[in-house]
Amino acid sequence: MAKLLNFFSNNQNPGEFEVLIKPHIGHLYRVAYRLTRQAEAAEDLLQDLMLHFYPKCHELKQIENLKPWLTRSLYNRFIDNIRKNKRNPVTDAENDSVLAVVIDYAEAPERETEQELMQQRLSQALEQLNEDQRRVVMLHDMEGYTLTELAEVMSTPVGTLKSRLHRARSRIREALSVEPSELIIRIKD
Amino acid sequence: MNCKIVLTQIDDYIDAALEPVQHQQVQSHLGICDSCHQSWQQELEFRQLLKEHPVPAAKAGLEERVFAKLPRKTRASKNAFMAGFSGAIAAGIVLFIVATVVFQPDVQQPVANIVLTLHESKKVNMLFDVPERVAEATVSMQVPEHIEIAGRKGLHQIEWKTALKKGKNLLSLPIVAKMMASGELVAKIKYGKQEKVFRLKLDIHQIEQGLVETVSVGMV
Numbered sequence: 122m123a124k125l126l127n128f129f130s131n132n133q134n135p136g137e138f139e140v141l142i143k144p145h146i147g148h149l150y151r152v153a154y155r156l157t158r159q160a161e162a163a164e165d166l167l168q169d170l171m172l173h174f175y176p177k178c179h180e181l182k183q184i185e186n187l188k189p190w191l192t193r194s195l196y197n198r199f200i201d202n203i204r205k206n207k208r209n210p211v212t213d214a215e216n217d218s219v220l221a222v223v224i225d226y227a228e229a230p231e232r233e234t235e236q237e238l239m240q241q242r243l244s245q246a247l248e249q250l251n252e253d254q255r256r257v258v259m260l261h262d263m264e265g266y267t268l269t270e271l272a273e274v275m276s277t278p279v280g281t282l283k284s285r286l287h288r289a290r291s292r293i294r295e296a297l298s299v300e301p302s303e304l305i306i307r308i309k310d
Numbered sequence: 311m312n313c314k315i316v317l318t319q320i321d322d323y324i325d326a327a328l329e330p331v332q333h334q335q336v337q338s339h340l341g342i343c344d345s346c347h348q349s350w351q352q353e354l355e356f357r358q359l360l361k362e363h364p365v366p367a368a369k370a371g372l373e374e375r376v377f378a379k380l381p382r383k384t385r386a387s388k389n390a391f392m393a394g395f396s397g398a399i400a401a402g403i404v405l406f407i408v409a410t411v412v413f414q415p416d417v418q419q420p421v422a423n424i425v426l427t428l429h430e431s432k433k434v435n436m437l438f439d440v441p442e443r444v445a446e447a448t449v450s451m452q453v454p455e456h457i458e459i460a461g462r463k464g465l466h467q468i469e470w471k472t473a474l475k476k477g478k479n480l481l482s483l484p485i486v487a488k489m490m491a492s493g494e495l496v497a498k499i500k501y502g503k504q505e506k507v508f509r510l511k512l513d514i515h516q517i518e519q520g521l522v523e524t525v526s527v528g529m530v
Contacts, residue, residue: 262360
């Protein structure tokens with residue numbers, strides 16, 4: 122009975138979960154998008170995480186630094202979901218993404234500003250990385266996590282992450298050095 | 311420190327991942343070597359490009375959508391709990407209802423939702439929090455025709471007299487859905503001329519084999 126009463130007492134504060142989570146929603150969505158690269162999939166992943174932790178609000182309150190902890194949980198759920206799905210949706214996302222960029226280059230290169238064009242080319246370059254390289258460059262260089270933090274989030278040694286990051290940057294630099302027209306020809310072939 | 315070494319350390323220099331001494335050496339070299347300084351600037355621009363790689367904004371109302379989809383069992387407020395009813399909770403196959411019984415003139419009680427699986431017994435636990443001992447109260451529970459009290463075939467209503475101790479009183483009732491239909495479980499507590507009524511909305515789901523059941527329970 123004591124456990125039962127404790128269970129109820131842990132869940133009675135109105136909106137307590139929302140108060141804990143709200144400051145991190147935007148960040149978690151960004152990370153989810155970086156991982157899934159699809160808005161709908163990112164929202165699904167975020168929702169999945171919330172449903173998982175909602176009954177554990179009292180546990181969340183014990184976490185001193187919630188942001189990295191939630192990020193790690195989000196990452197783990199993302200990996201778990203990939204493992205559960207026999208058909209990896211990321212593969213489809215890659216194909217869609219590549220196609221979209223090619224169309225943009227081919228149809229309307231002049232309307233883009235230089236910066237927008239560079240970001241499109243960067244998107245294209247990111248598609249050429251493998252999943253591990255892409256994740257580390259997105260979370261480190263784009264979302265600002267340190268390698269030490271990512272070692273925790275991704276349960277991977279700092280040295281390994283560092284190697285992936287260096288290789289990823291090299292491949293991106295190489296891809297960005299190729300002229301857009303050459304890039305289109307290469308993909309179409 | 312020569313240019314070759316500096317160029318291999320520029321990444322770590324920007325990441326602030328070098329030892330203080332090495333960091334200082336690279337910094338000094340960049341101050342005197344135009345070529346390495348230019349490489350460093352190019353690397354900074356590259357990093358800035360990465361940093362600015364956009365994430366499309368989420369559709370408007372992300373927070374509302376995310377929180378709205380959470381089970382409503384623990385979204386009931388403490389005030390609501392203390393006022394008379396906190397909701398029903400599904401955990402595995404056990405459901406709980408918590409209520410504070412304050413014998414004041416009855417008001418319309420909120421209704422909780424419970425999802426049952428067809429032909430699967432579930433236990434509804436009602437936890438009544440009573441501010442003072444009640445020597446004799448009459449408790450009754452009524453379920454619709456398509457719901458049975460488990461182990462009591464054909465029984466849809468029970469009533470008994472009992473004393474309620476001060477504090478938490480647990481009432482447990484296993485029920486099973488026999489047909490696909492909606493309905494209500496109605497629990498009443500009578501004490502003298504006072505009466506409190508609690509209603510639970512029962513929804514029946516038929517779970518296909520191999521699918522994971524999702525149970526939604528909460529205040530309406």
